[in-house]
Each structure stands twice: as structure tokens, then as C-alpha cells.
Amino acid sequence: GAVVSQHPSRVICKSGTSVKIECRSLDFQATTMFWYRQFPKQSLMLMATSNEGSKATYEQGVEKDKFLINHASLTLSTLTVTSAHPEDSSFYICSANPLERGSYEQYFGPGTRLTVT
């Protein structure tokens, strides 16, 4: 199956700093990638839809100035958590679908665990 990677897998940062998380589709191209956030023992909540070559679409209640998304190529989307605070500590997961449709499956990355101290 298609592979999606995320980097880093874990990151600890100090409050007030910014953190960048990368999501890559390794063996396919994707015009659209999705960013989810998962708090401990909770479900995945969609944060935004990342669109290659255009602005991301954010879900209601997600601050676009705080969670900057860039989808510069068909294989890479980045999520930058700006001025991170302890409440931003969470598990961030991206997903993508191949540009060439042939599967309904959405391929998820392994996730990035962010801890803000």
C-alpha cells in the first residue's frame, strides 16, 4: 500500500517556540493532504485540508495563524505550530490520497507527538 511518513515522530519544545511537522507521501503524489489532532484518549479531529499550490482550508475553531500549513509540492505538506503553548501538546496525524484515484483508502502517517513544556 501507499506510504505516508511524518517527521519528527516526537518533539519536545519550550513554550513560545515554533515547531514544524512534515508529512510526505513517499510513493505517490497527492494534491490534498489532511491534518488531524488527537488529544489523549480522544478521537481524531480534522484541523485543516492542505491543498497543493493554494491556501489550506481550516475547520471551524482552528486558528490559521497559529497552525500554518504549507503544501509546496505534490508530496510534501508541513504544519507549523507557532508560539506553541502546553495546551498544544497533542498527537498530530496527517493523511493523504493518491492523485491517481483507484482507492478509497486514506493513507495515514505514523503521527507526531508534540509536547510543549
Place this chain on the structure above:
Amino acid sequence: AQKITQTQPGMFVQEKEAVTLDCTYDTSDQSYGLFWYKQPSSGEMIFLIYQGSYDEQNATEGRYSLNFQKARKSANLVISASQLGDSAMYFCAMREGDYNTDKLIFGTGTRLQVFP
């Protein structure tokens, strides 16, 4: 209103037995898709099974089958012959709209524990 409802926060099943995880959904779209994902403690999301709204037959994938009851808007996951490795969180999710609308809405999940 919840789009995806999983009413079982936790389930226990003995090894080799079958277990059903419940999922109900709410949509006014005629075209939609229903997914089940498994999330072990490592955090990765593992795709298990998919059911399209127009599929007339229930989906099956190995030990996983989806009991799709469209009129009742339910899409329960049945795991047959449970294994210890099946212990994990299980999420039901829905894709609304046409095939190219990939945004998924997830339920709150069910934690399945398989005991010997």
C-alpha cells in the same frame, strides 16, 4: 449532532471469540463512505475495511466484516476469531459526499481488549 456515534467506550472479548463494535452515522447525503480504522498504542492508524453507500453487499476483509444496515444508518464492525493482537482502539469514520471528497469524520472510538 454527532455525525458518527460509537456508544461503546470499551469492550472485552475472549480470544477466538467474535465481537461486534457498534457504529451509527448521520448524513443527508446519498453518496458517502464508511471506514473502520484500528489504532494500537503506537498511534498509527491502520485501515481495516470500507463500505460505500451504494454497495449492496456487506464488505469483508479477512476476519473483519462490516454489518451495513443503511435504513438504520449503522455500520457495525464484526471481528471474528479475536486474537490478542486485536487489542487496540477502533474508530469508525465517514466520508460524506462524492468520491473525491476525502475529509473524514471520526467517532469517539471503542477500546477493545482481548483476553486469553
